[in-house]
Amino acid sequence: MTPMQKSELMAKIENADPVQGASLQGVDLSGARLSGAVFENVDFRGCAMAGASFADSILSKCRFDGASLQGAVMTGATFHESSACDVDLSESACVGFNAVQSRFDGSSFSKADLTEANFIKSSLAGARLAGARAVQLSLVETRTEAIDLSDLLFFKSVVVEADLSAADLRGCRIDQSVMSKVRLAGQRLAGADWQRSQFMEADLDGVDLSGAQLQQCNFKGAKLTDANLVKAKAANTLFIESRCERMDGSGADFFQSIWSDALLEDARFAGTRLEQAMLHRARCLRASFARANLVYAxxxxxxxxxxxxxxxxxxxxxxxxxxxxxxxxxxxxSILYEDPELAAAEAWSPLDPPSQKR
Structure with missing residues (x-):
């Protein structure tokens, strides 16, 4: 790797030449305009780059570990197989930022704008996103152990197969987002504000969501064993094929919720509103519906x-x-039991022989 000075770097950028195999370790690049460039195998470790701009640049196999990029402009930039661990990216502009197979362990994106940013098969373990703007943010197959998501709003965002069981989620809100196959087991999230979002096949075993706002969410195939949903607000929410053994939903509002094929053994719905709820084929062995509102259930x-x-x-x-x-x-x-006509319709098959007319 060849050592390079700032003047040489800026000349290459001005001439639209790719920057390859260069070491700029420790160089002060504060406020530098490095937009629209191609960087391959470049060492930026320890650089001071506050306010620098990498807008629309492509960075492949580059290293930024320990660098300062506070307030930097990363709009439209692409990181591929690069490392930016323990980097200060707080208050940076990362709109449309793309990271593929890259590492940001321990880095700070606090109060950064991550609108339409994408992290694919990357690592954000121990990263800090507190107070960041997360509109249409995507985290797909990305490591998130011990990530700080406090005071962050996920809006129309997508998170797939992330481990958030040790994440800091204090004040984190989720609205109109997809949280597919995420692991949240054991989290203490009383009063959480999660609405109109998808939690398909999520692991929520033992989670505390008491008093949470869960209206119009989808927990299809999710695990909610031993979960606490006491007094949760979950009208129009789907729990299809979910595992809710010993879940406590006492005093919760499950108006027009759907529990088809759910496992509800030993679950508690004492004083719960299940008005117009559908529990087709649900396994409710030993469940408690004492004092529950079961009108039209x-x-x-x-x-x-x-x-x-x-x-x-x-x-x-x-x-x-x-x-x-x-x-x-x-x-x-006012209870409706067996309906013979409905039973006959359910049993009908197009392969049945036609009835004989007399």
Whole structure:
């Protein structure tokens, strides 16, 4: 790697020549205009680059470890197989920034603008994104252990297969975002504001979301075993095929929620609003629905054996072909049991022989 001075670097940038195999380690590049350039195998370690601009530049196999890029302009820049660990990128402009197979472990993006930024198969372990702007941010197959996401708003963002179980999520809000297969097990997130977002196949075992705002979220296939959703606001939320054994949703609002094929064994819904909820084929063995609002709720084909319905509110609540071993439902209540015509329709197959007309 050849040592290079700032004057040589700027001459190459001015002539639109690629910068390759150069060492600028420790050079002061504060405020330098390095936009639209191509850098390959360049060493920027320890450089002072506050306010520098790498807008629309391509950086491949470069090293920035320990550099200062506070307030830098990284708009449209692309990092490929590069390393920028322990770098200060706070308050930087990273709109449309792209990182592929690159490392930012321990770096600070605090209060940075990460609008439409993409981190693909990269590492942000221990990085600090506190207070950053995360509109349409994508973190895909990127390491996030011990990441600081405090006071950050994920808006229309995508996070896939991230481990956030040890992340700092204090004050982190999630709105209209996709958090697919993320790991949040054991997190203490009481009062969290997560709305209109997707948590498909997420690991939320043992998480505390008591009092959280979860309206119109999707937890399809998610793990919520031993989770605390006491007094959560989760109207119009999907829990299809989710695992919710021993989950506590007491006093929560699950108006028009859908629990089809969910595992709800030993779950608690005491005093919960399940009005117009659909629990088709849900396994609710020994679950507690004591004092719950079950008006127009639908338990068709569910297994509620051993469940507690003491003091529940009823109004055309459906138990069509539900398994109810050991369950006492109040006589005279507005409850709908087996519907023969519906059962016949469900059993019909296009392969059935036509009926004989007389």
């Amino acid at each position: 639908d338990f068709s084909h569910a297994d509620v054996s051993g469940a507690d319905f003491d003091g529940a509110s009823w109004e055309r609540t459906k138990f069509h072909q539900a398994r109810r071993i050991g369950v006492r439902l109040p006589a005279g209540a």
